[in-house]
Every structure is written in structure tokens, then in C-alpha cells.
Amino acid sequence: xxxxxxDEDLVEGTLGGxxxxxxxxxxxxxxxxxxxxxxxxxxxxxxxxxxQEIFVKLYRSLRSWNxxxxxxxxxxxxxxxxxxxxxxxxxxxxxxxxxxxxTGEKAERxxxxxxxxxxxxxxxxxxxxxxxxxxxVDLLPELQKKVFxxxxxxxxxxxxxxxxxxxxxxxxxxxLFRATHAVRRALRKARN
Amino acid sequence: xxxxxxxxxxEEELLMHLLQEETPxxxxxxxxxxxxxxxxxxxxxxxxxVVARILRWGLCDLSAEVWDADRVRxxxxxxxxxxxxxxxxxxxxxxxxxxxxxxxxxxxxxxxxGYIVVAFAxxxxxxxxFLKLDRVVPATSEVIEIIRQFF
Numbered sequence: 001x002x003x004x005x006x007d008e009d010l011v012e013g014t015l016g017g018x019x020x021x022x023x024x025x026x027x028x029x030x031x032x033x034x035x036x037x038x039x040x041x042x043x044x045x046x047x048x049x050x051x052q053e054i055f056v057k058l059y060r061s062l063r064s065w066n067x068x069x070x071x072x073x074x075x076x077x078x079x080x081x082x083x084x085x086x087x088x089x090x091x092x093x094x095x096x097x098x099x100x101x102x103t104g105e106k107a108e109r110x111x112x113x114x115x116x117x118x119x120x121x122x123x124x125x126x127x128x129x130x131x132x133x134x135x136x137v138d139l140l141p142e143l144q145k146k147v148f149x150x151x152x153x154x155x156x157x158x159x160x161x162x163x164x165x166x167x168x169x170x171x172x173x174x175x176l177f178r179a180t181h182a183v184r185r186a187l188r189k190a191r192n
Numbered sequence: 193x194x195x196x197x198x199x200x201x202x203e204e205e206l207l208m209h210l211l212q213e214e215t216p217x218x219x220x221x222x223x224x225x226x227x228x229x230x231x232x233x234x235x236x237x238x239x240x241x242v243v244a245r246i247l248r249w250g251l252c253d254l255s256a257e258v259w260d261a262d263r264v265r266x267x268x269x270x271x272x273x274x275x276x277x278x279x280x281x282x283x284x285x286x287x288x289x290x291x292x293x294x295x296x297x298x299x300x301x302x303x304x305x306g307y308i309v310v311a312f313a314x315x316x317x318x319x320x321x322f323l324k325l326d327r328v329v330p331a332t333s334e335v336i337e338i339i340r341q342f343f
Contacts, residue, residue, distance in 0.1 A: 019271065035251055129248070180242060
């Protein structure tokens with residue numbers, strides 16, 4: 001039995017134009033990349049598009065990845081979170097201008113897309129609390145949102161995030177604390 | 193650093209302790225303090241619940257069909273980009289060759305001039321022979337004679 005190829009091997013293969021190597025990278029990282037994008041953008045449809053764009057960006061900028069500076073996964077999450085933040089910003093701007101749009105129509109569109117998606121956790125989770133967390137995260141400043149998603153859902157260590165974001169560990173710690181504190185307040189409010 | 197019993201840990205420190213993001217030494221101190229301090233213990237427990245609720249935030253996962261369709265689309269794009277990169281590679285090799293020739297010419301102007309003269313003479317001689325231009329183009333001796341008369 002052959003052992004699975006390492007990220008370095010897959011990256012090398014992709015750089016050499018090996019489609020199979022790129023396909024394996026996609027298979028390995030599509031889920032965490034989508035999860036990051038989804039939690040930042042908060043729309044399955046937009047997160048799906050963002051995931052595609054992130055992978056295109058990924059293979060186009062593969063040469064800039066330095067294995068001595070960051071692991072491939074950290075580098076990928078950085079790319080994913082930065083792109084997702086850009087998409088979220090665009091989406092927010094669009095929503096601001098389309099605020100008068102009929103919400104019923106919007107819900108219908110989401111529902112139509114929902115046919116193609118399944119949500120195994122939705123039923124289990126306390127709907128209101130999850131909704132409170134989701135709404136609160138949507139309102140967080142960019143850095144807090146990024147740190148929050150990468151720490152809680154991609155389980156990156158805070159020093160890795162600090163290196164990724166080119167900021168001090170203290171800044172990252174404070175960002176995470178403020179984000180968590182905001183969620184705590186939102187959850188209290190939801191409970192009351 | 194050990195703390196007096198009256199000084200409590202900040203919420204940020206307690207959260208970092210919960211997430212195991214502090215130094216091992218600080219971790220031991222906080223753990224010791226929390227065991228004895230009901231107030232800090234309560235804050236820690238509350239953050240524990242908050243983190244647990246955060247982690248309940250599930251994902252609207254995509255179906256296998258959607259993933260497959262996206263993979264096909266992405267690989268098509270990858271193939272297109274690869275062929276473009278290959279073309280760009282040929283162009284880059286040519287440019288690199290041109291650049292090295294140019295830098296050689298700048299460093300060695302006289303030999304380069306000699307090469308150009310030889311190449312030009314050879315090319316013009318071949319062109320004249322091939323296109324049978326010797327019938328219309330004056331011979332070198334005639335050109336020299338014209339120039340001599342002019343001066």
C-alpha cells in the first residue's frame with residue numbers, strides 16, 4: 001500500500017502541472033476552506049463561489065508559499081480567510097444598497113439553493129443560540145472575525161494566527177477575547 | 193507570577209487558560225487560583241459554556257454532487273491556466289536568451305560588432321544569390337567607383 005503524499009509533494013506536483021496532485025490538494029482542503037469561508041461570509045452560495053476562487057488563487061500563487069515560514073495548511077487558511085473577508089465586505093456593501101429588496105424573494109432564493117445543501121447539525125444545535133452566535137460574528141470587526149473563525153473552527157494556535165496576520169500575539173489574544181466576550185453578551189441577551 | 197488571593201485573574205487570562213493558550217507556568221498558577229477562587233471559577237465555567245455554544249455553530253455543507261461539479265469546473269480552469277503558463281514559459285525562455293545576448297553585447301561591443309558585420313555580409317550575400325539580385329544590384333567594385341567619383 002502506498003502512503004499518502006505529503007502537502008509538499010502535492011504542491012510540487014501541482015507546480016509541475018500535475019492535475020491529479022492538484023485534485024488531491026482540493027480534496028484535502030476543500031472542506032476546511034469552505035468552512036472558513038462559510039463562517040465568515042455566512043452564505044452557503046457565496047461561500048461556495050469563494051471556495052472556487054480561493055483554489056484558483058491558491059494554485060496561481062503556490063510559488064509564493066515558503067515551507068520554512070508556514071505550514072501549507074496555515075498558508076491556505078490565511079489565503080482563505082483573507083479572500084472570505086473580501087467577499088464578506090463586497091456582500092455587505094451589496095446588502096446595504098439592496099436593503100429595500102423584498103425579503104420574501106431573498107428567502108425564496110436561499111430556499112432554492114438550500115435544495116442542494118444539507119445541514120446535519122442544524123437540527124441538533126439550539127437554533128436560537130446558534131443564530132445569536134452567527135449574528136454576533138457577522139457584526140465583528142474583520143480581525144476579530146478572522147481570529148475567531150480560525151481559532152475556534154480551524155483550531156489554529158494563536159501564535160500561528162499572529163504570524164499569519166503579521167501582528168503581535170497580544171493583539172490576537174485581545175481580538176479573540178473581545179470576539180468571545182461579544183458572543184457571550186449576545187448569548188445572554190438571547191437567553192433573556 | 194503568583195497572585196494574592198484578593199487579586200483575580202482577568203476574563204482574558206481565564207479565556208486563554210480555557211483555550212490552553214497561556215504559558216505552562218501561567219497555566220499552573222491560574223489552575224491553582226481557580227480551584228480556590230469561586231468568582232474566577234464561575235467566570236471560567238461561563239466561558240466554557242460560551243465556547244461550547246460557539247462550537248455548536250454547524251455548517252451548511254454542500255452535497256457530493258455540488259462538490260463534484262465544482263471540482264470539474266476547477267480542474268478545467270487549472271488545465272486552461274497550465275497551457276497558458278506553458279506558452280508563457282516558452283516566451284520567458286526566449287526573453288531570457290535575448291537578455292543574456294544583450295548583456296554580452298554591452299560588455300563586449302567590438303566582437304559583437306564584428307559578429308553583426310559578418311552575419312550581415314553573409315545574409316546579404318545569400319539573399320543576393322538566392323533572389324538573383326546580382327542582375328539589378330551593382331557589384332561592390334561599381335559601388336566603390338560611384339563613391340570615389342562622388343568625392
